[in-house]
Amino acid sequence: MKIRTRLAAGSLAGLAVLAGAVAATSPAQAAEAHAVRAAVSEPVVQTGTLSADAALKIADAALKEAVKQKQRVSVVIVDRSGATRLVLKGDGAGPQTEESARRKAFTAVSFGRTTSDLGKGINGSGPSIADIPGTLFLGGGVPVASGGAPIAGIGVGGAPSGDIDESIAQAGLKAVAGQLR
Amino acid sequence: MKIRTRLAAGSLAGLAVLAGAVAATSPAQAAEAHAVRAAVSEPVVQTGTLSADAALKIADAALKEAVKQKQRVSVVIVDRSGATRLVLKGDGAGPQTEESARRKAFTAVSFGRTTSDLGKGINGSGPSIADIPGTLFLGGGVPVASGGAPIAGIGVGGAPSGDIDESIAQAGLKAVAGQLR
Amino acid sequence: MKIRTRLAAGSLAGLAVLAGAVAATSPAQAAEAHAVRAAVSEPVVQTGTLSADAALKIADAALKEAVKQKQRVSVVIVDRSGATRLVLKGDGAGPQTEESARRKAFTAVSFGRTTSDLGKGINGSGPSIADIPGTLFLGGGVPVASGGAPIAGIGVGGAPSGDIDESIAQAGLKAVAGQLR
Amino acid sequence: MKIRTRLAAGSLAGLAVLAGAVAATSPAQAAEAHAVRAAVSEPVVQTGTLSADAALKIADAALKEAVKQKQRVSVVIVDRSGATRLVLKGDGAGPQTEESARRKAFTAVSFGRTTSDLGKGINGSGPSIADIPGTLFLGGGVPVASGGAPIAGIGVGGAPSGDIDESIAQAGLKAVAGQLR
Amino acid sequence: MKIRTRLAAGSLAGLAVLAGAVAATSPAQAAEAHAVRAAVSEPVVQTGTLSADAALKIADAALKEAVKQKQRVSVVIVDRSGATRLVLKGDGAGPQTEESARRKAFTAVSFGRTTSDLGKGINGSGPSIADIPGTLFLGGGVPVASGGAPIAGIGVGGAPSGDIDESIAQAGLKAVAGQLR
Amino acid sequence: MKIRTRLAAGSLAGLAVLAGAVAATSPAQAAEAHAVRAAVSEPVVQTGTLSADAALKIADAALKEAVKQKQRVSVVIVDRSGATRLVLKGDGAGPQTEESARRKAFTAVSFGRTTSDLGKGINGSGPSIADIPGTLFLGGGVPVASGGAPIAGIGVGGAPSGDIDESIAQAGLKAVAGQLR
């Protein structure tokens, strides 16, 4: 669980700091930010993207964890542009799970935090980031970070609680975490 | 009402237990789960699907019940993949009923419970499964189960209350319930 | 305002009674019902549809009322199948008004009541008919009834309050009300 | 009212006559027309709609014919407004059949002729009615006429040729043809 | 600026000249051009838009012409931004006519020429402007010009030939043509 | 914050008055109105549109401000018809920012006020203008006015709070504000 630790404790300091700073800003959109790298002036910016191989490893590990926990889920991975990297519908997963997993993945990579964490700030009384198209703030979305910025989101849907969905997504992330810089 | 009894009282033990277990988990997604069969290792999994004949019987019985109750409704049946099995717009049913019935059917087969039951857990204060695309938590959606898992959903829309819509859907289900294993 | 009187006081007794009966049922979907005519057994049912001529008269009268009230609005009329009958974007009306007017019209013809009346039952705490796709419960949607059933909906959007939008829609309805049976 | 008489007599001969007249006009859009009734001046026009009961009879008869011919098909019926009346996915029908059947039904009711007949005028060299959204000109779409005008379309998709699909749709139509006026 | 002059003089002659010039360019996209006014440097550009009143006059005149010709059509008017100005579904018009009329209107205002004229350049052998989303090159689309540029498009759909549809659209245009500058 | 002052204090007097008047009307739709110019009777209405050059200046200034504030955002400008004028995705901006910025721009030009101001009236308890498709009431949407009416909307999305997004949008507006009449 090395990556998770890093996320919570600092190597992704920008994100961690952000989470703190955010509490002091307008609550509705606090989560919309993430660490900002130095502005670039070259016409081509290098962006980290999760490899297909890593995506397969994540999906495989997540699926194994789901089977172990006797859960029927779908796993979706999207990259920082929002494009699909991987979709895997587990055996017996419900028809709603592809889209719920996709939106969790999209939300996690958009805001650079887990959807369970982000969801704590949504309470249904007034405008919030939950009104942004394509998002979903149920637990089960986990960002993949590299070089201090979110490069992908992993979303899992189908378990009876968001905590379980998230534990499956984290199991997937663990499969590649040691290799992420 | 044999199937209904079974749903409430046990032959679908996994689902019943789940409903209980779910109460102990994160409320937002409690309903997203359903019984999990043993993991399979063969490349081809056999999945139960409602026959077209059974779908017609359900629709016919539901429509007769609607006429008896003087209600103008639409009936939609979707299978576990979310694909349409049957749509029937009753005489005089409003233009909103096709989609409301479809979403109730989709929701019932997704979570393996009636939409009226599921709707009790939705209160508008924060993220919930009601945010998942394609769902609707008004009464009138009833799952069809076979072999311990939901294989289809029946949705009815158009009556002045969800209770009436659900009674019409249940009348449809009763027409084939004795034959479901 | 003859039609409006009739709607409130009786010739559309089915709808009026329904509104009352509805209060006694599940609040979430009370409005989804409307008067039910006797079941038909012939293969072809005659359905009343607003003529194009009547639609033009309604739009013309509504637009004149809007100009009189110095409002910039769009007017949309849909029939009982939900299909477009007329769309008219008034001078200077905002880009949101076509869709807001359309949804008000759709909602009014779906439930056979004004959207302002229907909106009183929506409070954001739990599932409601406001979750049904295509609906909008802001004031400005008015049903057109004939033979005891809604045959069309008039929707107006763009004024600073739903009351004003509704008064414009009612002015449109008045232009043909005397001719409706 | 010659066409009406011939329609009542059982075949779709009336529409066939129309097809003949049409052949004398510009080929690309010849099929877009259909018999025109006298202009109405009343605000409410009565429109014939196929009853839900008739729709079920058509679907049931079509499905029986499909089983007899050992074909796996979907059946869709839409009314003259383009709204869904019935969808039935037969056992084992492919995932493309719901939409192909729907478009054939839509096309048949739009132009008042069979899709096989209409398709003869489409050759891929330049603009044609095949460019209109929602249409499909493969065999299997059959109009249902009443009072000299198309009131519904039956579409069947899934058989290895349009001729077979059409024979199944015609079997469905035959189940109610005697009762249409 | 010859074209502008002729356009200001009243007929759509300027556009006709454009059509000629266009024939000398690459055939596939020849029609995508239109007269270009001098570049502006102010931050706000004044754009001519058809008034709602004029739109109603066009629709009314077109509908009268359709009734006179015993045709069942829809009329759609879109402005130069592609936004809907007016939609009117005539009595008995088919379900395909709203979208066919809309696309003809869109095409006419996009390219500043009638769709019948534009359609002559489409032959199905290779890429063409007919591949651009939202377009339709059947007769019945007519541009409305003012100040040397297309400001709206009128589209008519439903008659058995594009020539008839276009004559109905032209009758609509004639109702306001004298007032256009 | 010069433009903002003007919006509140006078040159857009119609809107300011409206905002006041609105407080006395139904709260749900108060914001749907805007100043109404005198009704026109000519068939062609002149509408102000932001020039492409001005759009580029706004985007450039907004982006520079975002870099200065170390924020990763997208900027979208839509005109009064709702059509896209400009979209610019900043370096490292999240995948949700294009659509969030677009909706803020759409909302600002629809209602002629900033989204932060409009959002204060949305509280999640019952129908509101937030139910109108295409809208978003998070801070970051700013209207561009000319001649007393909104002619465009600027939307910014991606910063951790709506206040920051709005300050970036205002910086963009300032780049052309002096030139707007």
Add this chain to the structure above:
Amino acid sequence: MKIRTRLAAGSLAGLAVLAGAVAATSPAQAAEAHAVRAAVSEPVVQTGTLSADAALKIADAALKEAVKQKQRVSVVIVDRSGATRLVLKGDGAGPQTEESARRKAFTAVSFGRTTSDLGKGINGSGPSIADIPGTLFLGGGVPVASGGAPIAGIGVGGAPSGDIDESIAQAGLKAVAGQLR
């Protein structure tokens, strides 16, 4: 069970036999058919579905083949209901490959033949199955059969020719072919 045997033996010869039979019917839709099993009368039909594990094996093998052939592709697997089973975007695959692969997979499972084989019957002169929504007849789509019927489709997109895409899809199929019954 001849087809079954041949499928197990490695090629898709069984399906090829079907293709032969089909060639004797109307060419336009010949491919729309597939083997028909005996009609069922039970309410629940058992349908074979590819397991998630098998889907991962197919994707992994296909990706390895693509890397070996130095191709950048996406792989999509859909089941017989048309629902997504797996999506994997390979490293450097173009943005068009997800949808092209999906449509090839959809087409292969819809008609039970390879898309390269089906594409030979499409020539652009008149209506064809290529007009059915969701289909694509470029090489790279391969059906997965079990029990004499297609249960899934594998689609690959991104190589410079359909032959290469198909060889990659076949490499994926080979990874599980021995286990299919």
Add this chain to the structure above:
Amino acid sequence: MKIRTRLAAGSLAGLAVLAGAVAATSPAQAAEAHAVRAAVSEPVVQTGTLSADAALKIADAALKEAVKQKQRVSVVIVDRSGATRLVLKGDGAGPQTEESARRKAFTAVSFGRTTSDLGKGINGSGPSIADIPGTLFLGGGVPVASGGAPIAGIGVGGAPSGDIDESIAQAGLKAVAGQLR
């Protein structure tokens, strides 16, 4: 035409070679390929993306060229994931230009060649890459390459011929070409 030369003669040698090689493969999909870099095994792949600053420079230069050529066009830039980088609607550009420019940009970055070049292989007789959703093969789409692979596409729409659109897109590309590696 410096960039164009480079495309043909060297730094993008892989693409140039591909174009040649492609001619020897199945014509329908020849263009779907592009140079393949060595397979990577690290979990994070670095991908070049055009900076926002470069996008603005391209748009500004393209717009200036369009004004110089008296053309009214839209410019769209999409990145290799297909996501929008920039959209700019020029003054007076038609409503079809945003989408036509977007599709040209998408097509150019998908296949790594200009749309005019790709369009030569499309002839309307049978399946082709023109059937892939989101593509458009009219001239005006130009790829932006870096490190031997397409990283973005520039699309221009609105001029009377694809050649003119392409010359405007090339003018945009030239503004940053010297800085691309």
